[in-house]
Amino acid sequence: xxxxxxxxxxxEWAEGRDKAxxxxxxxxxxxALPAQIEEIKFFExxxxxxxxxxxxxxxxxxxxxxxxxxxxxxxxxxxxxxxNFVGKVCESRIVVDYVL
Numbered sequence: 001x002x003x004x005x006x007x008x009x010x011x012e013w014a015e016g017r018d019k020a021x022x023x024x025x026x027x028x029x030x031x032a033l034p035a036q037i038e039e040i041k042f043f044e045x046x047x048x049x050x051x052x053x054x055x056x057x058x059x060x061x062x063x064x065x066x067x068x069x070x071x072x073x074x075x076x077x078x079x080x081x082x083x084n085f086v087g088k089v090c091e092s093r094i095v096v097d098y099v100l
Contacts, residue, residue, distance in 0.1 A: 001100040002064045006093055007056035014089040022089040023047055023057050029082045030060055036078045037074070039069040056094065063100070070097065 008026065010019045017025065027045050034043045042063035044062040046053050073079055086093065 002067055002070050003096075003098050003100055004062045004064060004070055005061075005096045006060040007095075008058040008060075008086065008090050009056045009092045010058070010089050011091045017089075019057070025087065026058060026082075026085065029085060033078060033082065037073055037076050039064055039073045039076075041065060041069075067097075074096075 010022050010026070012019050014022055030045045031043075034040045041064060042061075044061045046059050046061075048057050048059070054066060067095060074083075
């Protein structure tokens with residue numbers, strides 16, 4: 001089993017919306033993926049509530065059966081659409097993938 005964790009720090013303003021609106025939009029886009037991508041075994045999205053300079057705004061915690069399943073998820077057309085949105089609204093992101 002593979003654990004895939006991504007933390008997102010969003011820009012203050014992007015795509016005609018403020019940070020709070022883009023956080024909600026990204027959360028909704030991410031939460032739609034499990035219904036569209038069968039490789040996903042577990043998927044959780046959370047919005048940070050602590051305001052600190054080192055804090056990220058949104059976190060994704062997900063699980064996949066194998067590295068190959070994770071790679072298929074990453075190349076899936078619906079994931080690519082979300083990744084394109086991420087590229088427009090995120091200032092930075094951090095990713096960790098590990099074997100459970």
